[in-house]
Amino acid sequence: MSPRVLVADRSPVTSQPLRDQLAELLGAAVAEVAWAPRELALDQLRAAVAAGRAFDVVVLDADPGLTAVAVRELAAAGGNVRVVLIAGGSDGIALAARCGASDVVMRPLSAAELAFRIAREPAGDARADKRRPRKTDIIIGTGPWIKELYDRIAMVAATDVTVAIFGESGTGKELVARTIHTSSPRHDAPFVVVNCAAIPEALLEDELFGHVRGAFTDATRDREGLLAAADTGTLFLDEIGEMPPPLQGKLLRVLQSQEFRRIGDDQDRRVDVRIVTATNRDLDQLVARGSFRQDLYYRINVFPMHIPPLRDRAEDIALLVHHFIAKHRGRLGKSIEGITPGALRRFASYDFPGNVRELENKVHQAMVVTEGPMLTEADVVLPL
Ligand SMILES: Nc1ncnc2c1ncn2[C@@H]1O[C@H](COP(=O)(O)OP(=O)(O)O)[C@@H](O)[C@H]1O
Ligand SMILES: [Mg+2]
Structure with missing residues (x-):
């Protein structure tokens, strides 16, 4: 064609x-x-x-x-x-x-x-x-929200300003963080992701800041943490709301003076990182409750970005479905061309509590089961 x-x-x-x-x-x-x-x-x-x-x-x-x-x-x-x-x-x-x-x-x-x-x-x-950014890393959308988002990415990309991304799970926060990094002068340096909710509290400090040999029983040699790994690049702190209070203080210090100390070290180290955070929690509420430091909140919230849930932008669904078909069809080895209007209507009438991630999963599932060149209503399986 x-x-x-x-x-x-x-x-x-x-x-x-x-x-x-x-x-x-x-x-x-x-x-x-x-x-x-x-x-x-x-x-x-x-x-x-x-x-x-x-x-x-x-x-x-x-x-x-x-x-x-x-x-x-x-x-x-x-x-x-x-x-x-x-x-x-x-x-x-x-x-x-x-x-x-x-x-x-x-x-x-x-x-x-x-x-x-x-x-x-x-x-x-x-x-x-x-x-390099993969072509599938592009942020898809059509309404005013995406225009605003791209404008804001353009505003901060050239700077080292700390960015805070807010949005429900699966709305694309990590994708936005990665786009900020790849659009910035730091694009050739590492983009390091740390999910504060996925790492047990006892290990998070070690993961982030590293340790010196002998700092604790198992510390048989020095270990650089992920903060050092992100030097000259971007550190993406996902689920920042789950960071335990003692670490919040250490992070605040990094933001204030670009300095930190490995566990067991008696020297400070300097690091040059751009920090991007994300959360699906209401940080105001966590501050009010005393589980998130107010001073840290001010420091990370210099440049907020809010990503709307998918149910508030149903006009993006068709674009996203086509995007995911193109993204996955190569690996599935199927020549799927598109989706029938009926199947698209099914997607459009669902409210996607898991947002774009859930939509991507459902499209992928439909692609696995479909037997023709088009995804049909029968291929689309959604919770009642
Ligand atoms: N606007 C979008 N355009 C294209 N893909 C998207 C978009 N939003 C999310 N995705 C995709 O959906 C999945 C979940 O996004 P992710 O950034 O991990 O969400 P979050 O970090 O908010 O939980 C990823 O595969 C991501 O590439
Ligand atoms: Mg995420």
């Missing part, structure tokens, strides 16, 4: 608009080449998705002002449409890697190369470099 291509061009005053160049170069290789100025491309992509005629590829120029966040926002607006960048220098290649663009084409443009890059299937996850 020949792809439908949207060219998001910089400005109408370019001597020869990119669209005309591409239309000429691509000829019969594509079904349609549409054009929109960059500022209107988002609306065009969303409108096409809403009309059931989503674009397959967006082509845009990696000019110096273009940011990774802007590229991702385009991909999300188009229902995870493939993005092909046109680059004149090494900046463009770096940008493409950083924002998870499907491909990058170098100037001077060659018709054959462009046609090839635009028509080819996206590379699978297996080949992707672990540190």
